[in-house]
Amino acid sequence: MTPVFGLCEDYVTRWAALDPVAAELHGITAAFGAGTDYGPDGVAARADLITGTLAALASMSITSDTDRLAASFLRERLEAQLAWHQLNEPLRMLSAPIGLISSVRDSVDLLPRDRDEAWRNIAARLAAIPDMFASWRASLDAGLAGGLPAARRQAVESAVAADRCAGAHDALVAEYGDGPLAGSLEEAAARAYQGYAELARYLREDYAPRATEVDGVGPERYAVAARLNLGADIDLKEAYEWGWAELRRIEAEMIAEANTISPGASVAEASAILNDSAYVVGDDTYLAWLQDRHDQAIEQLDGVHFDIAAPLRSIEVVLARGSTSGAAYYTPPSEDLTRPGRTWWPLGGRDPRGRFQTWSELSTVFHEGVPGHHLQVGAAQTAGDRLSRFAKTSFVSGHGEGWALYAERLADELGWFTEPGTRLGLLGGSAVRAARVVIDIGVHLDLPLPDGSRWTFEKASEVLRTSGRGEPHRIHAEVVRYFGWPGQAISYKLGERAWLAARAEAMQCPGFDLKRWHTAALSLGPIGLADLAATLRALLGRDGTLTS
């Protein structure tokens, strides 16, 4: 192992010890830690680790291209994170519905549960929840004392998220049965619920009154957040204009597609027709449909457009009954691959008759599964010694979400949206992602809409509903999310744009081959968008063939 790879290894190990909750979410195999210290001391320890690692990296010599890639990626990520720390963001880190509360809750569900020791760990994590939240409150209080309030909307919505955690671990505890740890697990779950309840009280009654009513974070904080999510410093005003143009382009395509469903039908009318004709009924049927479509995608792609490593040829589909965001999501396999990659599907789209629309969901199967997140993240994890441990366990949103959106588009290019309405579903998803670009940048930078009006929560909801064609049951949660998680919402479309540009450039080479390009793209592991095209160019060489 080279010194750079050793440093990456060391960083991951130390970071996992300082943040066991995030380590669990990233699938890092590490010594068990009950909880994360979100208080000022814990925050400082993580910032110190970043500073120390960057200093060590600066003194190391690079011995190969692989080393160079690992060092460059580590440096870029840590510098982005350090900038985030330097703005004291951990002292106002408050976002819903995806945020620290959902991370803590999900980290319990992801723990192994295969033996008594594992169940003891689950009890320890549950019992640690009140202390974790107490440490978080200490940071939030320090932020308030230092004049760094988070947005009030996020405080109140986070309280809602905490409320929803009442009973969230009951099914897990019940799964253990009546073994010797049953009492400990029940007691620990009760403590966890007290922790959620006290947190909800604090957020509503102590924090919210002192929070700021301003939702936007402003240009300085947004630039750092965008860098963290994209791995690039971009021209945000150009991206804002591009987002509006993209929305118009997609709208025109949707109108044309609606016409194929029923001649003369509007998009809304076509959607209504599809809602009554393209669905499955019942949770189990929905799960089976999803699993079948995931498996089918793997079967069709493997060996043709990608070489899929054996451990990645299966994905576990899970119904996310406790999800608060309304959006499907992916959790990676553990480093040792004992925990499979999973896609999680909330039930919010189920109508009162128990119907799940399939026409609008198919593109998300390709996004979360294969060739999307599962293939990309899994390819990094099975890369052997070509990628550092840091790269294998990291995720750059612009790179990852951009690839997942590219995966949806690739599925379209491969002609996989032949069932009625499924292509309209793809375009609807794309419209939502374009709406995210204009809402996120517009709200946080306080840019005017095309008609000169200003952004508000209601205006953002309206744009997502009308231009973005967002599903009604997701509008509120989506907009709350954009307001509380600056820079993340843009990563899908801007990431897709970067991937498409990189592919378009590669296609100019005489020896371009799509499968070879995909192989090269996945071999990079995660990388900031700023370095994506140049790194691919170096890897593929002038004639488009792999140089190594």
Added chain:
Amino acid sequence: MAGQAGAACEPSGAVALLASAIRYALDACAQVAPGEMGLPTPCTEWDLTALLAHLAASMADVESAIRTGRLDSEPVNPPPLDGPVPEDPVEVLRGRAANLLVACYDHHGPRRMVLVGGVPLAAGIVACTGAVEIAVHGWDVSAARGRGTPIPPGLATRMLGLCPLLVAGREGLFAAPVEVPHGASPGDQLIAYLGRVPILPGNPLGPAPPAPGSASDHPWSEPPLRLGWAA
């Protein structure tokens, strides 16, 4: 635009009271199982489905009043709440409670007035009235499930102090107060004051019956929060 310190936005007593009432009510509602939605409630015409819908509508009314500075004499039909799992009434309530609190924190203050039937009332009074409504209906939910989880003493004591102000002049709209034994808890005193029969030791657990001699089928008359009476 960022970084506006919240120090100038200390909570008023009214908003803090409302936040506590919301916490109590949501705790009660979170316990409701899907199979219990048809249970009768102390509000005799309503089962739990209707009561939760009413509570959500009340929250939307107060939010609208605080946000717009006016409360129409006829209750408005709130727009559907866009959020995950909209068919789950407890989820709807959580969303409405979040919106209400944001509105109250953003728009409260000693000079904030709400026009109620054309008459200006302090926004704090509207928020306190909403708090009482929410807390008492939270108790109704709990009672319907046979629990009768008491309104916390601190919250109930503050509300008892406010009730004469909020209820005076509305006698025709409420059931008559119910007598409670000396030494009854503040929570029991509060719900008895508002025409409910507390679940006391010795009383069988179960939905509390409506108070005898009730002037209305529902002890907290409809539409909720019609404050024109106070002018």
